[in-house]
Amino acid sequence: MKKVGITGQAGFVGNHLYTTLSLDDTIELIPFERSFFEDSKALEDFVSTCDTIVHLAAMNRHEDANVIYATNIALVDQLIAACEAKNVTPHILFSSSSQEINDNLYGKSKKEGKEKLVAWANTQKARFTSLTIPNVFGPFGKPNYNSVVATFCHKITHGEEPTVINDSEVGLIYINELVALFINVIKGTEKGTALSDFSTELVIAPKHFKKVSEILTLLKSYKKDYMENGIFPTLELPFEKALFNTFRCYVPQDHYPVKFTKHTDPRGSFVEIARTQTSGQFSFSTTVPGITRGNHFHTRKAERFAVISGKALIQLRKIGTNDVIDYYLDGKEPAYVDMPIWYTHNIKNIGDEELITLFWINEPYNPEDADTYFENV
Structure with missing residues (x-):
């Protein structure tokens, strides 16, 4: 040791x-x-x-x-x-x-x-x-201190307009x-x-190696596509996956939960969970009342929890801290919460009926490289 x-x-x-x-x-x-x-x-x-x-x-x-x-x-x-x-x-x-x-x-x-x-x-x-x-x-860098990426991410996610002073290659x-x-x-x-x-x-x-303006263009596209329209960008290229995971950590806490658009007709209802420009895995679970799923975190995976039926409490806690974030979701108004990397998270059925949750993650589960670490929220 x-x-x-x-x-x-x-x-x-x-x-x-x-x-x-x-x-x-x-x-x-x-x-x-x-x-x-x-x-x-x-x-x-x-x-x-x-x-x-x-x-x-x-x-x-x-x-x-x-x-x-x-x-x-x-x-x-x-x-x-x-x-x-x-x-x-x-x-x-x-x-x-x-x-x-x-x-x-x-x-x-x-x-x-x-x-x-x-x-x-x-x-x-x-x-x-x-x-x-x-x-x-990377995630959790201080704006106006650690890097231009941290500064740009903070400004864009908080409605400010970044300025490129020197458009050099970095x-x-x-x-x-x-x-x-x-x-x-x-x-x-x-x-x-x-x-x-x-x-x-x-x-x-x-x-x-990227020009400052290239970085800014990508980050602005994340705001438009991801924050405003819920669309995941392409995550195949290592730099763009790293930049996107960094960007997500600056999204304000009160951005979530994001409500879905629910289309209803005599046949029932339809809800689009996520549009994505990358590959990934969609799945769903049913959870009986009082049961908690999860209590794990990831270091690279992008993941979405979508509650479509029943009542749920989704909890997140950044590794190394004690502050727990609580999100309450109700399938009567379908909504989702995305899981940042390095945040342990869970979902609990707090209702009296079966909870139905849909999941999306950007890479299929691989038991030999699961990137899943168990820790209670």
Whole structure:
């Protein structure tokens, strides 16, 4: 069992890495809190418990660039001091940036932080790996902070109009792709190139290259087709599936439940569940009163629950949080709720009659790669 700690665990990359590693039975996660950098004993206890430390804690933005530089250097110095105080040599992974070659104080803080850790590793004969990271996007990124994708997604889903200031081509990596590389380094299956006898460097190349205007066009189409008309886009291309899953996480909570249009004539009624530009699986279930189905989450699948008969409570909770979202649906007014990735979810029959629910998911069930993780809401 490898013991792994992540400084910056609550940040964008840190949260995704932590929640993904939590699914791995061979990893024991050592909790980290931001306050540890203000408590030398707590930080020393943390580093002495870890086999591997992923150092993600950093300041990315501040009105005074000197504060960014001073903060990031201080965090590295404190991490090294804690290791030396406890005489421990965990494998340290350092999140560097492609900006380290640029003439700015953020890039300088990353370059000098890396150099300090290389020197520590050489002196202590410890393992150190620097990962140079390109622009990252994915669910739960902070708008106006983590990426242009996060900013565009937030603005578009909240009725604002984004502005393209520089329509250049951007090299991007999706958060799931980045996390997979971090895990490979933690497990020793990804080595990088040597910086010294004890240090290596992995320069991560972008996986996707898109002009800013191309990204904006796709996101606007998601708003028109998906949010306004309930149409799922094509999800066959890796970038478009990643961008769509990112977009969905910014859809306001009160967007759901979305009511269907019910067409009624003497024969009965007809309700269109979903139009889709991609493949997938449609299914239905019947549930007797008082029974709950689900209590699982997905990391890549897009899924829709549609209640067409009976009364239901659909609950969602983002992994790593305690806030439960409740949606009450009644088949007399057919409606649906879509399940974001990384949200555990369930559906319960709260009525006195049989509940009929229709389901759509963007890929057929594969027991060898189910992408289904059980956790109670």
